[in-house]
Amino acid sequence: MxxxxxxxxxxxxxxxxxxxxxxxxxxxxxxxxxxxxxxxxxxxxxxxxxxxxxxxxxxxxxxxxxxxxxxxxxxxxxxxxxxxxxxxxxxxxxxxxxxxxxxxxxWCFAHILNLVVVDTCDKYSNIRNFFGDVQQLITYMRAKKRTAIFLEQQIKCYPSERPCRMKNFSTTRWTSHDRALSAITMVDVCAKKLSELRNEQSLNDLITKTKYFVNEIGLVECELPNIRSRRRKLLPGEIVSDKVITNPYEKFKIEVYYVVLDQVNTSIISRFEGARDILSNLSLLTFDRLKATREGTEIPQDNFIAFMNWIPNLTLDNLKMEYTIFASSFINLYNGIHFSSINSNKDLIIDSENETKYDSDSSNEIDSNEET
Incomplete structure (x- = not known):
């Protein structure tokens, strides 16, 4: 079979x-x-x-x-x-x-966006250690006896909700359900937004929101730990001073916040850059591009070139002309369809008036023909 x-x-x-x-x-x-x-x-x-x-x-x-x-x-x-x-x-x-x-x-965009996350998590040692600690905690809690206790506590604290189990981290498709992958413009928006976040004000807003979240869930530690100043003895002839960042927020800004933003921005641009040519051709069939073409926007010179490899007798100028005619016809058809207003009273009154007018015009035309 x-x-x-x-x-x-x-x-x-x-x-x-x-x-x-x-x-x-x-x-x-x-x-x-x-x-x-x-x-x-x-x-x-x-x-x-x-x-x-x-x-x-x-x-x-x-x-x-x-x-x-x-x-x-x-x-x-x-x-x-x-x-x-x-x-x-x-x-x-x-x-x-x-x-x-x-x-x-x-490109498989679900895998590419997942690799952006992987690149970012592997860039900084503290991030790797954090996810490693979380994975070890999950492994510890997934033991049979602890899992049973965990489920009992969930039923006791949240009787109306379905109990959940701890799951291991997935190494692929972390973001496969993100609908933002359907539009390449979201990549440009994300890259621009990440660049805008690289400033002191955005960092302060993040720290404020984090402290509010920590206090809301009742965690004991709500401040970054202080860093002990460790100085080493200078060697003979060495004049460079050993500069150590003692401010924990300054250290977080330089070694974590900026590093993560730069890595995400770089990975997004490099991994999605190769898809722009293909998606540029596909965007010709979107409503916005069809509308822009009808309004007089010129078609990019590099569009439709890929079709020439598959259809030898195809003329590029004729294809662009056909596309322009299609864009105009499609928008006219779209504007002429108003399903939501078919049953409205206003339309019914207008249709009745138009019908009476057409009947009157037709009768006048018949009378004039009879007189002739």
């Missing part, structure tokens, strides 16, 4: 001619690397389909046995954000693009 379904999927893919692939790997409970291959294509009805065609161990995951002409028909490829998968010089991405330069690479 499974083979019959796979054959039907492959038949549809071959009939569609152009397709894209989505590849991901994961380790199962037996520590075997499992490989999943998903094909994305447009069917005969013009609908986009995504179909899983393979779930194999990595040594048997080449995909050649499915007889797909990926060297000429593959238009896009997508993997997770790992460097081993998306490497520009090594890995599946480089191998596929070497055989098929038209197979553009699509």
């Amino acid at each position: 499974g083979e019959m379904v796979r054959e039907e999927i492959l038949r549809r893919v071959k009939k569609a001619e152009v397709f894209s692939i989505i590849i991901d790997t994961t380790t199962d409970v037996s520590n075997l690397e499992q490989f999943s291959l998903v094909l994305r294509f447009v069917n005969e009805e013009g609908q986009t389909e995504e179909r899983l065609v393979a779930m194999k161990e990595v040594p048997d995951s080449t995909g050649f046995k499915y007889n797909l002409d990926w060297t000429t028909k593959l238009c896009a490829q997508s993997y997770d954000g790992a460097a081993s998968m998306q490497g520009q010089y090594f890995g599946p991405r480089s191998y596929v693009q070497e055989k098929n330069p038209n197979a553009i690479y699509i």
